[in-house]
Amino acid sequence: MKDIHLQKLDSLISKEWQGIFNLKMAPKVYKIIKMKDKRLYAIYMTQVYHYAYYTPRSLALAGANLANEDTRLMHHFLEHALEENGHDMMAFNDLKAMGVPLKTREDMPAVLPSTEKMIAYVKHLSLSREPYRSLGYHYWIEQPYEYIEQFMHSLCEGLHLEESQFLFYKNHKRIDKKHGNDVQSILLNYCKTEQQWEAIYQVTQTTLRQFVQMIIEITEEYEKLKNGSSSQFRILNVLKPE
Amino acid sequence: MKDIHLQKLDSLISKEWQGIFNLKMAPKVYKIIKMKDKRLYAIYMTQVYHYAYYTPRSLALAGANLANEDTRLMHHFLEHALEENGHDMMAFNDLKAMGVPLKTREDMPAVLPSTEKMIAYVKHLSLSREPYRSLGYHYWIEQPYEYIEQFMHSLCEGLHLEESQFLFYKNHKRIDKKHGNDVQSILLNYCKTEQQWEAIYQVTQTTLRQFVQMIIEITEEYEKLKNGSSSQFRILNVLKPE
Amino acid sequence: MKDIHLQKLDSLISKEWQGIFNLKMAPKVYKIIKMKDKRLYAIYMTQVYHYAYYTPRSLALAGANLANEDTRLMHHFLEHALEENGHDMMAFNDLKAMGVPLKTREDMPAVLPSTEKMIAYVKHLSLSREPYRSLGYHYWIEQPYEYIEQFMHSLCEGLHLEESQFLFYKNHKRIDKKHGNDVQSILLNYCKTEQQWEAIYQVTQTTLRQFVQMIIEITEEYEKLKNGSSSQFRILNVLKPE
Amino acid sequence: MKDIHLQKLDSLISKEWQGIFNLKMAPKVYKIIKMKDKRLYAIYMTQVYHYAYYTPRSLALAGANLANEDTRLMHHFLEHALEENGHDMMAFNDLKAMGVPLKTREDMPAVLPSTEKMIAYVKHLSLSREPYRSLGYHYWIEQPYEYIEQFMHSLCEGLHLEESQFLFYKNHKRIDKKHGNDVQSILLNYCKTEQQWEAIYQVTQTTLRQFVQMIIEITEEYEKLKNGSSSQFRILNVLKPE
Numbered sequence: 001m002k003d004i005h006l007q008k009l010d011s012l013i014s015k016e017w018q019g020i021f022n023l024k025m026a027p028k029v030y031k032i033i034k035m036k037d038k039r040l041y042a043i044y045m046t047q048v049y050h051y052a053y054y055t056p057r058s059l060a061l062a063g064a065n066l067a068n069e070d071t072r073l074m075h076h077f078l079e080h081a082l083e084e085n086g087h088d089m090m091a092f093n094d095l096k097a098m099g100v101p102l103k104t105r106e107d108m109p110a111v112l113p114s115t116e117k118m119i120a121y122v123k124h125l126s127l128s129r130e131p132y133r134s135l136g137y138h139y140w141i142e143q144p145y146e147y148i149e150q151f152m153h154s155l156c157e158g159l160h161l162e163e164s165q166f167l168f169y170k171n172h173k174r175i176d177k178k179h180g181n182d183v184q185s186i187l188l189n190y191c192k193t194e195q196q197w198e199a200i201y202q203v204t205q206t207t208l209r210q211f212v213q214m215i216i217e218i219t220e221e222y223e224k225l226k227n228g229s230s231s232q233f234r235i236l237n238v239l240k241p242e
Numbered sequence: 243m244k245d246i247h248l249q250k251l252d253s254l255i256s257k258e259w260q261g262i263f264n265l266k267m268a269p270k271v272y273k274i275i276k277m278k279d280k281r282l283y284a285i286y287m288t289q290v291y292h293y294a295y296y297t298p299r300s301l302a303l304a305g306a307n308l309a310n311e312d313t314r315l316m317h318h319f320l321e322h323a324l325e326e327n328g329h330d331m332m333a334f335n336d337l338k339a340m341g342v343p344l345k346t347r348e349d350m351p352a353v354l355p356s357t358e359k360m361i362a363y364v365k366h367l368s369l370s371r372e373p374y375r376s377l378g379y380h381y382w383i384e385q386p387y388e389y390i391e392q393f394m395h396s397l398c399e400g401l402h403l404e405e406s407q408f409l410f411y412k413n414h415k416r417i418d419k420k421h422g423n424d425v426q427s428i429l430l431n432y433c434k435t436e437q438q439w440e441a442i443y444q445v446t447q448t449t450l451r452q453f454v455q456m457i458i459e460i461t462e463e464y465e466k467l468k469n470g471s472s473s474q475f476r477i478l479n480v481l482k483p484e
Numbered sequence: 485m486k487d488i489h490l491q492k493l494d495s496l497i498s499k500e501w502q503g504i505f506n507l508k509m510a511p512k513v514y515k516i517i518k519m520k521d522k523r524l525y526a527i528y529m530t531q532v533y534h535y536a537y538y539t540p541r542s543l544a545l546a547g548a549n550l551a552n553e554d555t556r557l558m559h560h561f562l563e564h565a566l567e568e569n570g571h572d573m574m575a576f577n578d579l580k581a582m583g584v585p586l587k588t589r590e591d592m593p594a595v596l597p598s599t600e601k602m603i604a605y606v607k608h609l610s611l612s613r614e615p616y617r618s619l620g621y622h623y624w625i626e627q628p629y630e631y632i633e634q635f636m637h638s639l640c641e642g643l644h645l646e647e648s649q650f651l652f653y654k655n656h657k658r659i660d661k662k663h664g665n666d667v668q669s670i671l672l673n674y675c676k677t678e679q680q681w682e683a684i685y686q687v688t689q690t691t692l693r694q695f696v697q698m699i700i701e702i703t704e705e706y707e708k709l710k711n712g713s714s715s716q717f718r719i720l721n722v723l724k725p726e
Numbered sequence: 727m728k729d730i731h732l733q734k735l736d737s738l739i740s741k742e743w744q745g746i747f748n749l750k751m752a753p754k755v756y757k758i759i760k761m762k763d764k765r766l767y768a769i770y771m772t773q774v775y776h777y778a779y780y781t782p783r784s785l786a787l788a789g790a791n792l793a794n795e796d797t798r799l800m801h802h803f804l805e806h807a808l809e810e811n812g813h814d815m816m817a818f819n820d821l822k823a824m825g826v827p828l829k830t831r832e833d834m835p836a837v838l839p840s841t842e843k844m845i846a847y848v849k850h851l852s853l854s855r856e857p858y859r860s861l862g863y864h865y866w867i868e869q870p871y872e873y874i875e876q877f878m879h880s881l882c883e884g885l886h887l888e889e890s891q892f893l894f895y896k897n898h899k900r901i902d903k904k905h906g907n908d909v910q911s912i913l914l915n916y917c918k919t920e921q922q923w924e925a926i927y928q929v930t931q932t933t934l935r936q937f938v939q940m941i942i943e944i945t946e947e948y949e950k951l952k953n954g955s956s957s958q959f960r961i962l963n964v965l966k967p968e
Contacts, residue, residue, distance in 0.1 A: 057306040060320060063327075064302035066855070069347065071328040078302060078324040085305075085320055086313040105311065113690040117605050124604030129792070206597040308613070355932040362850030363843050371550070448839040544790035544804060547811075548783040553831065555812040562786060562811055566804040569789075570797040589795065 003188055005197045012201055013140045016208040017147040023212070025219050032222065033158035038239040040222040041159060042095060043109075046233070047218060048168060049091035050111040054119045056084040062126035062134055073132060076186040080138065083175060090168040097164040099238050109233050112221065114213040121210065125203065132190050135183055136203025141211075143180035145173055245430055247439045254443055255382045258450040259389040265454070267461050274464065275400035280481040282464040283401060284337060285351075288475070289460060290410060291333035292353040296361045298326040304368035304376055315374060318428040322380065325417060332410040339406040341480055351475050354463065356455040363452065367445065374432050377425055378445025383453075385422035387415055487672055489681045496685060497624045500692040501631040507696070509703050516706070517642035522723040524706040525643060526579060527593075530717070531702060532652060533575035534595040538603045540568040546610035546618055557616060560670040564622065567659060574652040581648040583722050593717050596705065598697040605694065609687065616674050619667055620687025625695075627664035629657055729914055731923045738927055739866045742934040743873040749938070751945050758948065759884035764965040766948040767885060768821060769835075772959070773944060774894060775817035776837040780845045782810040788852035788860055799858055802912040806864065809901060816894040823890040825964055835959050838947065840939040847936065851929065858916055861909055862929025867937075869906035871899055 002010075020026075032040045059081035063074050096102050111119070125134040152169060155161070163170065191197050224230035225237070244252075262268075274282045301323035305316050338344050353361070367376040394411060397403070405412065433439050466472035467479070486494075504510075516524045543565035547558050580586050595603070609618040636653060639645070647654065675681050708714035709721070728736075746752075758766045785807035789800050822828050837845070851860040878895060881887070889896065917923050950956035951963070 056316070056320065057308065060302040060306035060323070063323060064299040064306065066299065071331060074298070075324065075327050078298065078320060078327055081302070081305060082317065082320040082324055085317050089313060113686060116608070117601060117690070117694070120604040120608030121601050124600070124607055202597060206601070210601070355928060358850070359843060359847050359932070359936070362846040365850055366842070366846030444839060448843070452843070540800070540804065541790040541792065544786040544807070547807060548786035548790065550783065555815065558782070559808065559811050562782065562804060562808040565786070565789065566801065566808055569801050569804055573797060 005191065005200075006184060006187070008197075009139065009187075009201065009204060012204060013208065014147070016205065016212075017144075020208075020212055020215065021147075021151075023215070025216065029219065030154070033155055036159060036241045037226075038098060038159050038161075038241075039225055039233075039236050040219065041155065041161075042098060042100060042236045042239055043218050043221050043225070043233055045091050045095050045168070046109045046236075047112060047115045047214060049088050049095070049108055050115050051119055052084070052091055052168075053088040054123065055087065056081040058119075058123045058126040058134065059084060059138075061123065062131040065127065065131045067129045068131050070190065073186060073190050076182060077131070080179060080182065083179065087168065087172070090171060094165050094168050097162070097167075100236060101238065102235075107235065109235060112214070112217050114210065114217045118207065118210045118214060121207065130199065132196070133199050133203050135187055135190075136200040137207040138179070139183045139187065139200075140204055140208060142172075142176040142183065145176070247433065247442075248426060248429070250439075251381065251429075251443060251446060254446060255450065256389070258447065258454075259386075262450075262454055262457065263389075263393075265457070267458065271461065272396070275397055278401060278483045279468075280340060280401050280403075280483075281467055281475075281478050282461065283397065283403075284340060284342060284478045284481055285460050285463050285467070285475055287333050287337050287410070288351045288478075289354060289357045289456060291330050291337070291350055292357050293361055294326070294333055294410075295330040296365065297329065298323040300361075300365045300368045300376070301326060301380075303365065304373040307369065307373045309371045310373050312432065315428060315432050318424060319373070322421060322424065325421065329410065329414070332413060336407050336410050339404070339409075342478060343480065344477075349477065351477060354456070354459050356452065356459040360449065360452045360456060363449065372441065374438070375441050375445050377429055377432075378442040379449040380421070381425045381429065381442075382446055382450060384414075384418040384425065387418070489675065489684075490668060490671070492681075493623065493671075493685065493688060496688060497692065498631070500689065500696075501628075504692075504696055504699065505631075505635075507699070509700065513703065514638070517639055520643060520725045521710075522582060522643050522645075522725075523709055523717075523720050524703065525639065525645075526582060526584060526720045526723055527702050527705050527709070527717055529575050529579050529652070530593045530720075531596060531599045531698060533572050533579070533592055534599050535603055536568070536575055536652075537572040538607065539571065540565040542603075542607045542610040542618065543568060543622075545607065546615040549611065549615045551613045552615050554674065557670060557674050560666060561615070564663060564666065567663065571652065571656070574655060578649050578652050581646070581651075584720060585722065586719075591719065593719060596698070596701050598694065598701045602691065602694045602698060605691065614683065616680070617683050617687050619671055619674075620684040621691040622663070623667045623671065623684075624688055624692060626656075626660040626667065629660070731917065731926075732910060732913070734923075735865065735913075735927065735930060738930060739934065740873070742931065742938075743870075746934075746938055746941065747873075747877075749941070751942065755945065756880070759881055762885060762967045763952075764824060764885050764887075764967075765951055765959075765962050766945065767881065767887075768824060768826060768962045768965055769944050769947050769951070769959055771817050771821050771894070772835045772962075773838060773841045773940060775814050775821070775834055776841050777845055778810070778817055778894075779814040780849065781813065782807040784845075784849045784852040784860065785810060785864075787849065788857040791853065791857045793855045794857050796916065799912060799916050802908060803857070806905060806908065809905065813894065813898070816897060820891050820894050823888070823893075826962060827964065828961075833961065835961060838940070838943050840936065840943040844933065844936045844940060847933065856925065858922070859925050859929050861913055861916075862926040863933040864905070865909045865913065865926075866930055866934060868898075868902040868909065871902070 029040065059077050062068070063077035063081060068074060092102060092105070092108065102108060122134055122137050125131065125137070152166075156166060187200065191200065221230060221233060225233045271282065301319050304310070305319035305323060310316060334344060334347070334350065344350060364376055364379050367373065367379070394408075398408060429442065433442065463472060463475055467475045513524065543561050546552070547561035547565060552558060576586060576589070576592065586592060606618055606621050609615065609621070636650075640650060671684065675684065705714060705717060709717045755766065785803050788794070789803035789807060794800060818828060818831070818834065828834060848860055848863050851857065851863070878892075882892060913926065917926065947956060947959055951959045
């Protein structure tokens with residue numbers, strides 16, 4: 001049977017995901033998919049690129065953190081950093097495969113404030129005196145499949161995405177199963193006190209809610225792009241449905 | 243046939259190692275071994291502990307370095323960090339197996355200035371705008387076997403070391419073969435200009451000469467310990483030959 | 485006449501502050517003040533302590549940032565760091581003067597997630613390739629007086645705060661006038677392109693909205709404390725009105 | 727009367743300086759001065775440029791160090807960082823005033839290994855758990871006048887240096903008197919145990935000896951430049967005596 005702390009963590013995550021699918025903009029998202037406008041998905045992928053750029057780096061900083069002398073936790077951070085390395089380029093290539101004219105990293109549209117806040121927060125946890133807390137983020141972000149599987153299916157079908165255009169998602173699904181198990185093991189191994197578990201719950205909730213902010217901001221940017229008032233994502237207009 | 247830059251690198255390393263074995267204190271070291279005094283080896287292992295503590299951390303910092311966007315170089319740093327993780331505890335356990343009463347990391351004698359300068363220099367390279375330069379250090383320090391094999395044999399024989407007392411060396415020998423090849427590949431893959439190779443030669447020479455300083459300082463500390471004027475390595479006196 | 489970019493910045497800040505005073509929880513705050521319950525103000529001061537702890541450190545990191553070679557910007561960061569040093573202890577002492585039994589930093593209630601996100605974001609900007617962006621935060625947080633003067637007056641009157649209990653605010657008011665001017669000068673000196681000003685506007689807005697999150701979370705924590713379900717701020721219950 | 731620890735520190739520094747003036751290359755240096763060859767001084771100034779570039783940054787990192795919660799020590803680091811800011815450009819301008827065709831920082835000849843080791847070591851101390859140790863470096867490097875006054879006089883006279891060509895030295899002499907006193911005060915205020923003073927002595931000795939390495943390497947580079955085998959300092963050949 002599952003550990004009681006993991007159970008509590010899972011139910012917390014489940015509740016937050018439900019909140020995400022109940023957001024008042026959710027129907028709008030489905031409508032956009034129905035209209036076969038790939039630009040919303042593309043804006044999302046630009047932000048995935050940005051946070052995926054930092055993921056292995058923050059994990060490496062957590063691994064290098066002198067405040068941690070637990071060899072097993074350090075091993076987890078370093079192994080995970082290694083496995084996440086280069087995934088920014090998966091997002092880059094998905095966008096390219098969709099037809100976005102990206103040549104170098106400089107062509108990538110900028111990071112949005114809510115994405116940058118997520119990056120900043122995870123990096124801060126990694127550099128802090130308690131880098132283990134960052135596990136509260138890695139735990140849910142690497143096994144969202146239970147919650148988003150159906151949505152991703154609708155998305156791919158709806159937008160007629162070819163496999164080469166959602167490799168980031170597809171490859172991650174494979175890799176993240178292992179990660180999910182790894183994070184579970186290290187959480188159970190490392191967290192010995194209620195206070196530590198409370199810190200994990202808090203980070204999980206804080207980052208999931210930050211993720212909601214990202215989704216909202218991405219949708220707002222899509223509206224701006226659609227009505228012509230956005231300049232920073234203009235490069236994605238090649239994907240505009242006829 | 244070997245690449246011309248690697249050849250030059252190897253001959254530079256070979257020359258520096260010859261210099262090490264021709265140091266005027268070399269005969270003294272052999273004499274100490276003959277006297278079956280394990281304390282010199284033990285002081286050396288305390289310093290190995292300290293730099294091995296930083297090795298995976300510096301590699302992780304090089305991996306996290308935002309100035310590097312070469313995914314392959316980043317992969318090398320992270321993989322290598324992972325492989326070097328925990329080796330400080332190998333040195334710790336070798337000392338324990340010899341009979342040094344170490345319980346926690348706090349019991350370990352302090353880092354010596356020349357060791358700390360080595361640690362600082364490698365860390366600085368890892369954090370700098372050109373983290374690839376640190377490869378000039380990792381290249382030689384992870385494949386010294388050609389040069390020290392015979393010496394290590396004399397040492398183990400002379401001091402009657404049991405296998406459990408030189409696991410750091412033994413395990414590294416196995417692992418480092420792979421590392422050595424990895425560093426060769428990444429050097430050939432990454433270094434495209436003469437200037438980059440010059441930077442590698444310079445770091446190789448600088449760190450090998452810093453290693454000489456470490457050896458000299460360790461020998462001086464042994465003399466102090468022997469004549470009773472050292473306090474910081476006192477814990478090693480349990481190894482004093484009768 | 486004021487520079488057009490600063491004008492735009494000021495009107496953006498003004499609009500966000502209006503939003504803050506129009507928050508639906510604003511009347512509730514005034515009611516709490518009327519009830520002479522100092523605990524809301526005290527929770528706020530614990531969070532001031534936490535971000536004030538990081539302010540000079542983030543400024544110092546911005547000053548140390550190798551990506552910046554503009555001596556004048558570096559001067560600004562370092563001078564400002566120096567001037568903000570120790571202000572965490574002002575907040576600490578205000579709480580003590582109110583009667584909160586704080587002996588050491590360890591007694592201070594923990595940082596809240598929204599405060600920690602603010603700290604993380606400012607630190608991230610300071611460590612990033614464009615540390616000048618952090619000016620978008622320092623600009624408004626150091627000259628809020630125009631907007632909060634009246635509120636602070638009501639607060640002090642309402643809660644019968646003695647001078648020794650709001651020294652953080654009082655001393656800052658004096659110091660921050662200078663800072664405000666300094667940040668204006670450095671902004672005008674450093675920002676040469678529209679893109680740079682856009683980055684400043686974005687950071688200003690992002691951090692002001694994060695500040696709103698902090699205020700909301702602090703009010704929620706007050707409610708928890710009042711109804712007895714908070715454990716982390718229990719130490720503030722000495723301030724409970726009879 | 728001077729504190730006993732400062733006395734010991736001063737006598738240690740005095741002894742190391744004597745060693746510097748007794749180096750076997752010392753007469754050679756005087757001979758170069760006599761030959762009115764400014765290139766040795768110029769190579770030295772290129773290295774001053776490099777370490778002066780890092781001095782305020784390392785001090786700022788020490789100030790930002792989360793392991794230090796002593797407000798007074800933090801104040802010292804930040805104030806000192808502020809005062810040292812921009813001194814790299816003094817060295818830059820001294821070289822320019824001598825006629826070296828430097829336009830941007832990119833034109834500056836590269837850092838030498840021994841200089842980079844010094845930079846790395848001081849930075850490592852600043853980032854370590856005991857940043858106060860870096861005071862052992864700042865103490866002597868900022869008040870060398872007692873020891874080098876006479877030498878600098880010979881140098882200026884011998885090379886017919888105009889005032890605009892040794893402003894780094896001249897301005898520092900004025901500023902550093904204050905710094906010297908500041909470092910004394912903070913050392914006396916902060917160091918409470920013999921162990922801390924021992925750490926200071928060790929850093930002082932280690933950095934002074936590293937300084938000797940710098941001097942030796944600079945002289946070697948001068949020889950290479952003179953006999954035409956140096957490429958990295960070629961830009962200084964405009965100073966070659968006729």
